[in-house]
Amino acid sequence: MINARTLAYQLLLHMEQNLSHPDRLIRVMLERNPQLDERERALFTELTYGVLRWQGRLDWHIDQLSATKPSKVLPSIRILLRLALYQVLFLDRIPHHAAVNEAVKLTRASHPAHLAGFVNGILRAAIRQGDAWNWPSAQQHPAGYLAVTAAHPLWLIDRWLPELGFTETEALCRANNTVAPMVLRVNRLKTDTAEVLSWCRTAGLNAEPSPVLSDAIRLVGPRQDLGVSEIHRQGWVQIQDEASQLVGHLVAPQPGERLLDLCSGFGGKATHLGILMGNHGNITAMDASAWKLEQLRQNAERQGIEIIQTVAANVLELDLQEWQGFDRVLLDAPCSGFGSLRRNPDIKWRRHPKDPYRFSQQQGELLHQAAHFVKQGGVLVYATCTLLQEENEAVVERFASLHPHFVLEEAADLLPRNDPPAHDGRFLKTWPHRHNMDGFFAARWRRA
Numbered sequence: 001m002i003n004a005r006t007l008a009y010q011l012l013l014h015m016e017q018n019l020s021h022p023d024r025l026i027r028v029m030l031e032r033n034p035q036l037d038e039r040e041r042a043l044f045t046e047l048t049y050g051v052l053r054w055q056g057r058l059d060w061h062i063d064q065l066s067a068t069k070p071s072k073v074l075p076s077i078r079i080l081l082r083l084a085l086y087q088v089l090f091l092d093r094i095p096h097h098a099a100v101n102e103a104v105k106l107t108r109a110s111h112p113a114h115l116a117g118f119v120n121g122i123l124r125a126a127i128r129q130g131d132a133w134n135w136p137s138a139q140q141h142p143a144g145y146l147a148v149t150a151a152h153p154l155w156l157i158d159r160w161l162p163e164l165g166f167t168e169t170e171a172l173c174r175a176n177n178t179v180a181p182m183v184l185r186v187n188r189l190k191t192d193t194a195e196v197l198s199w200c201r202t203a204g205l206n207a208e209p210s211p212v213l214s215d216a217i218r219l220v221g222p223r224q225d226l227g228v229s230e231i232h233r234q235g236w237v238q239i240q241d242e243a244s245q246l247v248g249h250l251v252a253p254q255p256g257e258r259l260l261d262l263c264s265g266f267g268g269k270a271t272h273l274g275i276l277m278g279n280h281g282n283i284t285a286m287d288a289s290a291w292k293l294e295q296l297r298q299n300a301e302r303q304g305i306e307i308i309q310t311v312a313a314n315v316l317e318l319d320l321q322e323w324q325g326f327d328r329v330l331l332d333a334p335c336s337g338f339g340s341l342r343r344n345p346d347i348k349w350r351r352h353p354k355d356p357y358r359f360s361q362q363q364g365e366l367l368h369q370a371a372h373f374v375k376q377g378g379v380l381v382y383a384t385c386t387l388l389q390e391e392n393e394a395v396v397e398r399f400a401s402l403h404p405h406f407v408l409e410e411a412a413d414l415l416p417r418n419d420p421p422a423h424d425g426r427f428l429k430t431w432p433h434r435h436n437m438d439g440f441f442a443a444r445w446r447r448a
Contacts, residue, residue: 002033004043005083005102011048012079015346022048022346027225050090051082052345053177057151058082061089064133065125068118077115080107084123096127142166146173155353156338159388168433172387175433180342182219182226183210184237185245187303189275191236193217199231212242212418212437213249235303240268243339243422243430243440247332247383248272250414250428250442255280257327260373262286262315262366267296267308269332269383274305283308284326286315316365320372328379331370333363335384335391339439342432356390363395371403374447380406383442387431392441396427406445414444 011025026045030036036044051058062081063070073081084103087094100123107116136144143161147154150173160169184200184207186193193209196217200207205224210216217237219226231237248269253259255278261270264285274283287293290312300308336356337347367382374380382399384391400408411423422430428442 002036004036004040004047006106007033007036007044008047008051009079009083009106012051012083013076015052016075016079019350021344022052023343046091047083047086049179049345050086051079052349054086054090054151055082055345055349056153057148058085058089060148061085061126061133062122065122065129074111074115077107077111077119080119081122084119085126088123088126100124100127138166146170150174151177153348153351156348156351159356163389171433172431175431175436176341176345176348178342178432180241180432180438181436182239183241183245184217184219184226185240185272186215186217187236187238187275188215189279189304190234196231196236199236203229210242212422212435213245213416216242216245233302238268238271238299238303240272241343241438243435243437244268244385245272246415246422246428246430247330247381247440247442248276249416250383250411250444251276251328251330251379251381252414253277253281253328257281258325259283260286260323260326260329260370262329262331262370263288263333264296264310265289265292265332267293267299269330270296270308271300271303271305273330274300274307275303277307279305279307281307284311285309286311286313288312288314315369318369320369323373325375326373326378327375328381329370329374330381330383331366332383333359333366333391335359335363335386336388337385339385339387339430339432339441343438356386356388359386360391360395363391364398367395367399368402371399371406371447374406376447378447379409380445380447381442382444383428383440385438385440387439387441392429393427396443403445405448407448409444409446411442411444 007029011029014020026048030041080103084099087099088096104116104120107119136148138145143154143157146157152173186196193215197207205219206221207217207219210218226232253273253276259273261283264270264287267285270283270285285296285308293310293312297310336351336359337344341348371380410426411428412425415423420434422435430437430440432439
């Protein structure tokens, strides 16, 4: 009979072989296995995200214990070892012998017999080791120490240390390995924060008003699938992190205006802009993926927003004469995504050290193109969900040197006041370890 560990192994093996999002895979696999009780479903989710968060550290443990060269350990065996080691080293409620026995059983069912002995030997050695691991020295090799103990790629630690220092880099990495709160954006076209809070508490959810935004609610504690809840079906709420919502407040659209949302995706920000406009005006939501725009249309309909039209197109291929005169343009640019590691821990293992440079070049091209669509006196906002200066400040500086007729407007004058502030004065800038939000960056200009 299939159980949480088997499902987690299948999902992680699929992700090893295919570019996939864990949240969607989890949803699909749970739908296909309705016989799982709530305890098994929760364990399945815990194992999946736990292994993805701590993958680098789990691999370090494996390599410390194995006499086989790391490159010679089969990816499927490494996944089985990660799963079992996560249970042994991070979970208190699962007996060690149960984790070992299940891993050995899975190995025997899918691999040659001798590999079951290899898996059994590694896991029992880890149990004997207890807490007595020979960690890298924090004093002599601070980047190596954080890469192992906080489970982040070494090259990424090397990027953050010069900017943040050891203490804050460690705090950021630790925050990235925590479970982010679920945040609800209240749809003021249909309800208000007090009514949604009342519904949540009646439903037994631990809900509290956001300390940052009046139209946001944080849910803490055990996760529930609010996508099937009444308040979601009726369009009262949208699941959207506060940092993402702050981008909409930086755009600050007004009723009756004409907006262009580039790289719109599933439309979290587009629908927020529609609500901020009171459902009066016009929003063109553009993305190269037509299937995302179909979900955007459904999302807008659910929330009762009628002013959004969608266009499937490549921003860089648009006719510059045809697409002009917008009051406000938002470019939510493709990026490395390192600000969303709490929700997408697999990103840190998929990215390459050269990826930030590649993204920054694309971002610069998109931002240069987006500038053509802004009318005189209009607003341009550039946003990412990453924490690397190469994709944020450096892109903004290059744009400023090429477009002196765009005047930077300081984020501090436009965003809600909170402590610590979600900006550095000039730019929207949020951090998981400082604000308990996703890591976002945004800059705003006005065309002179």
